[in-house]
Amino acid sequence: MKILFATNNAHKLKEVQAVLGPTFELVTPHDCGVDEEIPEEQPTLEGNASQKAHYLHARTGLDCFADDTGLEVEALGGAPGVHSARYATDGHDFAANNRLLLRNLEGQTNRRARFRTVISLLLGGEEHLFEGVVQGRIIDHEQGSEGFGYDPLFIPDGYDRTFAQMTTEQKNAVSHRARAVRKLADYLHSIEK
Ligand code: IMP
Numbered sequence: 001m002k003i004l005f006a007t008n009n010a011h012k013l014k015e016v017q018a019v020l021g022p023t024f025e026l027v028t029p030h031d032c033g034v035d036e037e038i039p040e041e042q043p044t045l046e047g048n049a050s051q052k053a054h055y056l057h058a059r060t061g062l063d064c065f066a067d068d069t070g071l072e073v074e075a076l077g078g079a080p081g082v083h084s085a086r087y088a089t090d091g092h093d094f095a096a097n098n099r100l101l102l103r104n105l106e107g108q109t110n111r112r113a114r115f116r117t118v119i120s121l122l123l124g125g126e127e128h129l130f131e132g133v134v135q136g137r138i139i140d141h142e143q144g145s146e147g148f149g150y151d152p153l154f155i156p157d158g159y160d161r162t163f164a165q166m167t168t169e170q171k172n173a174v175s176h177r178a179r180a181v182r183k184l185a186d187y188l189h190s191i192e193k
Pocket residue numbers: 067068069070071084085086092094097147148149150151163175177
């Protein structure tokens with residue numbers, strides 16, 4: 001089964017395809033002629049995932065899903081949260097975001113944080129939401145070069161390595177996005193029967 005996923009981020013595609021397995025073939029907005037940035041202007045992860053899925057459906061007429069993720073840091077009152085992509089700058093500058101996060105946590109002993117992903121699936125005109133969360137902590141310097149975004153600063157509970165020191169398979173065993181995607185896959189399998 002082919003399914004349209006609202007991202008052109010190669011890292012995300014790889015992670016999500018690995019979780020979904022060969023039964024589902026991911027198609028990108030670019031594959032469907034949608035090359036503009038998909039709007040995400042809502043104040044919540046749920047709102048943004050939903051806005052992206054509805055936008056893509058309106059542009060293509062296809063069933064599709066979109067995700068939105070935030071890093072929620074306890075000592076920062078849940079920031080950067082829905083603003084994770086544009087924390088330090090207007091663009092998706094991962095290095096600048098990580099520098100700002102470390103600066104804002106300087107001297108802070110509470111390093112608790114979690115990643116939260118919300119997926120909006122639009123199927124036959126109906127919307128379904130799925131959530132995935134992983135708890136962990138923010139360390140005080142970057143470690144590792146795999147993955148993307150805040151991965152070099154985040155160690156999930158039960159591990160002593162950052163997401164950026166893990167393979168895609170290892171990250172997918174516990175990650176927020178993988179957990180949400182497994183719920184999506186379970187749902188898609190359940191309605192196929
Ligand atoms: P998006 O909504 O999935 O595009 O995520 C928003 C921002 O959160 C990204 O620009 C990244 O900075 C960060 N982010 C999302 N997922 C991950 C992840 O798996 N690891 C690290 N950072 C992530």
